[in-house]
Every structure is written in structure tokens, then in C-alpha cells.
Amino acid sequence: AQSVTQLGSHVSVSEGALVLLRCNYSSSVPPYLFWYVQYPNQGLQLLLKYTTGATLVKGINGFEAEFKKSETSFHLTKPSAHMSDAAEYFCAVRGGGADGLTFGKGTHLIIQP
């Protein structure tokens, strides 16, 4: 069975600083990994998805994620935080077939001015 662990329910960074949101996964099949963002009172929006063979995946809004199979990690980064990045971020893994995503518990990103 798949599982996802997001380290840190809340992460606070200063505007302009590096953003690092951690995600570790457990999967018995090749992982299909995703990062989603949720702004207040909205649904989830896809930030990026892992593509087999890639180590660095680029997404929207300047975010990227590095896939490390040896560490079973898929951490999300952004070089310079912006106030508009304040939101809830979810890492998710999908199994084979048509079954749904297994989500981490989410990380609330706070941007300090």
C-alpha cells in the first residue's frame, strides 16, 4: 500500500527566502508522485507531477521537486518565496489502476514579510 509523509505541518519562511517542503513516500509499485497546492476556500491545483526517469521536475509558479529514489523522497522547493505562495501544500502518490491518490497530511506554508 502507498503512503506519504510530509514533515512539518507548518513551515514559515521570510519573503525572498528558499522554500523547502519535505515529502517521503512508500510505494510497492513505481511511484506516481504529485504536488498540489490549495489556496484558502479553494480546491486543489496541480503544481507538478513526477515523470519516470526525471530527477528534477519543474512545475508552475517557480516550484520544482527533486525525486530521489534512494531516499524515497520528492521534496518541493522554490528559490525565492513570495507572499502569494502562502497556502496549503499536499504531496500525493498514486497506485496502479484507477484508484485514487494517497495524500500526505499537508504542510501549511507561511510567508513572513
Next chain:
Amino acid sequence: DVKVTQSSRYLVKRTGEKVFLECVQDMDHENMFWYRQDPGLGLRLIYFSYDVKMKEKGDIPEGYSVSREKKERFSLILESASTNQTSMYLCASSLATGGHNQPQHFGDGTRLSIL
């Protein structure tokens, strides 16, 4: 752009009522999903469907049922609402073809309160 529309943003119902949450997608996606989102628990899969009249249980199906009579519409039913079903409910859809990394597209959610 994919549009997933949930019929209500906010809903207040009473204990014991039968509650219907409706979801419609406009991109001819085969797969549709219902999740509930609770603080500190993330999103959990209730049910999903990969075709008309087909349904599969997710991780927390107890107390819920679903209906998919048309490809574009997926309904979540609370047979007899209880206070522990107060939550945010999110519908999603995705293509079945093109590989397992097809993303799911989400609606804006229905915040359901059971009194």
C-alpha cells in the same frame, strides 16, 4: 481547461437526513473521485468510479454511497447524515488513458455541516 463543478460551496443539514453532493466535469474524463478533507488528516478517498455505473470503495466508504448514471456526473450520498460527517468534500476527475501519472483535477469543494 478542465472544469470540475460541485453544486454547493456550503451546505447545512440535520442529523439523520439523506444528503446528496453533486459533481460534474466537462472534459469527458473516465475516472471520478470523492475525497473528504479534515484538518490534520489531509484528504482521504471515499469512493471512486472508472466508468458509468461502476464504483469502487476507497479508504473510508462507511456511511457513504455513490451514483454515476452519466459519465460527466458523480454523486456522493450520505444515507443518514451524522455529525462526524461534517467536513470539506472534494470531487476530482482524471483521464484513464495516457499513463498512471495523469493528474486529477479538483472542484472547489463543498463544506458540509451536520447539525
